[in-house]
Amino acid sequence: MPYDPAVPLSPGFVEQVPAFLAGDDTPRDLLERCIAVIETRESDVQAFVTLNLEGARAAADAAGARYKARAPRSLVDGLPIGLKDIIETADMPTQCGSPIYEGNETGRDAPLTAALRRGGAVIVGKTASTEFAYGNVMATCNPFDPNRTPGTSSSGSAAAVGAGMLPVAIGTQLMSSVMRPASYCGQVGVKPTYGAIRQAGIHPFSPSGEHVGAHTAKLADAWAVLRFLSNEAGPVPGSHGIAGPETLPPAEKPARLMRMYTPGWDIADGSVRAAFEAGLDRLSNAGVEIIEPAGVPELQALEDDFARADWCIAEIAAFEMRWPFFEYEAAGHTHHPRIAKALARAHEITLADYHTALDFKAAFGARVRAASETIDGVVGLTAPEVAPVGLENIGNPVTCSPATCAGAPSLTLPLLAADDMPLGLQLIGFHGEDARLFGQAAWVEEVFG
Amino acid sequence: MPYDPAVPLSPGFVEQVPAFLAGDDTPRDLLERCIAVIETRESDVQAFVTLNLEGARAAADAAGARYKARAPRSLVDGLPIGLKDIIETADMPTQCGSPIYEGNETGRDAPLTAALRRGGAVIVGKTASTEFAYGNVMATCNPFDPNRTPGTSSSGSAAAVGAGMLPVAIGTQLMSSVMRPASYCGQVGVKPTYGAIRQAGIHPFSPSGEHVGAHTAKLADAWAVLRFLSNEAGPVPGSHGIAGPETLPPAEKPARLMRMYTPGWDIADGSVRAAFEAGLDRLSNAGVEIIEPAGVPELQALEDDFARADWCIAEIAAFEMRWPFFEYEAAGHTHHPRIAKALARAHEITLADYHTALDFKAAFGARVRAASETIDGVVGLTAPEVAPVGLENIGNPVTCSPATCAGAPSLTLPLLAADDMPLGLQLIGFHGEDARLFGQAAWVEEVFG
Numbered sequence: 001m002p003y004d005p006a007v008p009l010s011p012g013f014v015e016q017v018p019a020f021l022a023g024d025d026t027p028r029d030l031l032e033r034c035i036a037v038i039e040t041r042e043s044d045v046q047a048f049v050t051l052n053l054e055g056a057r058a059a060a061d062a063a064g065a066r067y068k069a070r071a072p073r074s075l076v077d078g079l080p081i082g083l084k085d086i087i088e089t090a091d092m093p094t095q096c097g098s099p100i101y102e103g104n105e106t107g108r109d110a111p112l113t114a115a116l117r118r119g120g121a122v123i124v125g126k127t128a129s130t131e132f133a134y135g136n137v138m139a140t141c142n143p144f145d146p147n148r149t150p151g152t153s154s155s156g157s158a159a160a161v162g163a164g165m166l167p168v169a170i171g172t173q174l175m176s177s178v179m180r181p182a183s184y185c186g187q188v189g190v191k192p193t194y195g196a197i198r199q200a201g202i203h204p205f206s207p208s209g210e211h212v213g214a215h216t217a218k219l220a221d222a223w224a225v226l227r228f229l230s231n232e233a234g235p236v237p238g239s240h241g242i243a244g245p246e247t248l249p250p251a252e253k254p255a256r257l258m259r260m261y262t263p264g265w266d267i268a269d270g271s272v273r274a275a276f277e278a279g280l281d282r283l284s285n286a287g288v289e290i291i292e293p294a295g296v297p298e299l300q301a302l303e304d305d306f307a308r309a310d311w312c313i314a315e316i317a318a319f320e321m322r323w324p325f326f327e328y329e330a331a332g333h334t335h336h337p338r339i340a341k342a343l344a345r346a347h348e349i350t351l352a353d354y355h356t357a358l359d360f361k362a363a364f365g366a367r368v369r370a371a372s373e374t375i376d377g378v379v380g381l382t383a384p385e386v387a388p389v390g391l392e393n394i395g396n397p398v399t400c401s402p403a404t405c406a407g408a409p410s411l412t413l414p415l416l417a418a419d420d421m422p423l424g425l426q427l428i429g430f431h432g433e434d435a436r437l438f439g440q441a442a443w444v445e446e447v448f449g
Numbered sequence: 450m451p452y453d454p455a456v457p458l459s460p461g462f463v464e465q466v467p468a469f470l471a472g473d474d475t476p477r478d479l480l481e482r483c484i485a486v487i488e489t490r491e492s493d494v495q496a497f498v499t500l501n502l503e504g505a506r507a508a509a510d511a512a513g514a515r516y517k518a519r520a521p522r523s524l525v526d527g528l529p530i531g532l533k534d535i536i537e538t539a540d541m542p543t544q545c546g547s548p549i550y551e552g553n554e555t556g557r558d559a560p561l562t563a564a565l566r567r568g569g570a571v572i573v574g575k576t577a578s579t580e581f582a583y584g585n586v587m588a589t590c591n592p593f594d595p596n597r598t599p600g601t602s603s604s605g606s607a608a609a610v611g612a613g614m615l616p617v618a619i620g621t622q623l624m625s626s627v628m629r630p631a632s633y634c635g636q637v638g639v640k641p642t643y644g645a646i647r648q649a650g651i652h653p654f655s656p657s658g659e660h661v662g663a664h665t666a667k668l669a670d671a672w673a674v675l676r677f678l679s680n681e682a683g684p685v686p687g688s689h690g691i692a693g694p695e696t697l698p699p700a701e702k703p704a705r706l707m708r709m710y711t712p713g714w715d716i717a718d719g720s721v722r723a724a725f726e727a728g729l730d731r732l733s734n735a736g737v738e739i740i741e742p743a744g745v746p747e748l749q750a751l752e753d754d755f756a757r758a759d760w761c762i763a764e765i766a767a768f769e770m771r772w773p774f775f776e777y778e779a780a781g782h783t784h785h786p787r788i789a790k791a792l793a794r795a796h797e798i799t800l801a802d803y804h805t806a807l808d809f810k811a812a813f814g815a816r817v818r819a820a821s822e823t824i825d826g827v828v829g830l831t832a833p834e835v836a837p838v839g840l841e842n843i844g845n846p847v848t849c850s851p852a853t854c855a856g857a858p859s860l861t862l863p864l865l866a867a868d869d870m871p872l873g874l875q876l877i878g879f880h881g882e883d884a885r886l887f888g889q890a891a892w893v894e895e896v897f898g
Binding site for chain 1: 557558560563564567647649650653655656657658679680682683684686687689690692768769771772773775776799800801803804807
């Protein structure tokens, strides 16, 4: 199914709620439409590692009864959703893409799973993740070209939404694991401010760097589900959560956006560059001032920091991954080379090295915050390439790592294309200003109309 | 066994290491001495919920072989230690003082457990905790008076060390759960700077407020084990760990200490007040300037904040405990009234309320940090009373909550007594300055000689 940016993904969820309330549609019918797509596409795409259609149908029927009584529990009542398979679910195994956890039943829900259930969401299945969201890839392929990667590590979540199987799936990101696959799979992807959503019950790799994020067909759903989770599952303990209205904040035109390069720009090919430049022209023509970092010392300093984000994230991860990966290693588990490389550093790194990386991160985060006096946000490519050919070629995180390292909210919109494949436009906002970023994204979507 | 402050607790561990290296003693012999005390006292004190003497003997023998080869793995190699039973251990159940987790085998070690094993420590058993470190008490009693509480919630850890069964046991503290039982049981208790030691694999109640701490016979052991854990288990992800020398920092005289009152002073009885005043006189006679907060506006503001610490900790806990306690409730578990009361608030509290409490905490923490320009630390009672009579009378956290809420390091020294029972002298330091606090504590111990 080749990519056509003019054909929108399956309808969003929030936009269908009025029909549930009016009695013109039901969550069960919505679920059955999702299941029909799953039945058509899943054998090729392989987005799921576990499906629980029986449980989903029961949950959808219960949601339907609530809508009939005009008493839905929340904005996600009846939402068909998939969860990355490193997130614990009481009714499905949590296998983390690893033979270590084959068939692993923890018997409990992670906070975000429990919150979704309390809110009435319909948990359809567990989506494929690379091993521990870092290692070897699964069989999942890109829904727009089976010879290409869907991106990692939230491969299954991105593929399920990109294939139109689900309106929403949850992913996690340490470097680029929500944003990059969302770009490759032609959808909205959001990584909120660090700490917006609690990570307990999610297999840890580097908890101080990991973010829960969303893959969605529509921007409004991303806001609704992330805001819901931040309030109901709660933030990472000690962090502030997402404040703002229940539904998508109103469109807000950013006056000045900094153009992000990072080392990613150097490796972007001509068609990708052209698509991005054309996108910038649209924003510029709509009255947004695009600021070149080279002309503003504090922004150039930011651009210089962007290039160190990968190092900083990897260094912090090497220290934090010692648990539980030292235990897996002691038990004789053979890791994928990506994990093995990180683990080699984990054996060398000291607390002082960790402090050095944390201190860089804190200074970088402060620099990003300070930039809010000069600019309203940052615009860049979500990935320096469209989805590469070959499932093991997972692409490059370098354009996503800066926002992740800073802990600033970022999102990708499926507004660009190159080589007949989707390409995301990335917007980065400021810490705690997730609502403002979504308002800007809503405005950008209107501009691209 | 009535309390006599002139009789020190069993020898510390670090001080015995030279004998291991010299071949004059072995970790196995030390362990057997601990087991002999356990065999004598445990039937009365009931400090442990699980003992693994076979595993401990094997670990001690392995440590002995390393000392014989003059190649101990770490400063804790051969250390007999107990772990509060909310901390996961692969070789023993983790029952959390709750029928929900009766016989619960998680099959994995928490990061701190794994670090202790890697360092060669000898994990003797799991010590009694109140249910989820918050609810109903266990059968453990005070080692100096069986009619009195050992304090909670790290009851078993405090009792085991107080009875001389172990030189070191690990506890956790949300309000006062290490410091208060340490005061009641006549030992050193330390709650390091917030985040110094990773909490994964420990049953969560309010992770942004919980601290891993140590109960020890000797100050030098508390430093050695906490510094080791901070480096090897790592800090709470994103937090800085304990920096400083491997062994106890040198004694350092504090020039100026603020005297802490809190609402605890009002409820302290005459004998407790007299003991504390006599302690202050000793410090004063040794040349420490004791600062009354009433005379210094910024210190009086701090004293006013101290009184709000209990509220702030409880409010944050009410939000964070929703997971997993909403799930326990949904499964029909009947909680102890203390947990039930917190849970009632958990059902009402909003993200905005949570932010209000976090913001107070941040401002309070900043005020404590700023006080370091005026004073070298704070001195106060660890508890406003000696161990109360009756196991369900768990005493008052009000003198410990301020340092816990601020995230500042605090420790209690067994230097006072009242009514023939131990009474702790509390010292509070500044964020990240754990080494300095230990140096001051070493100096205070010398003054009390």
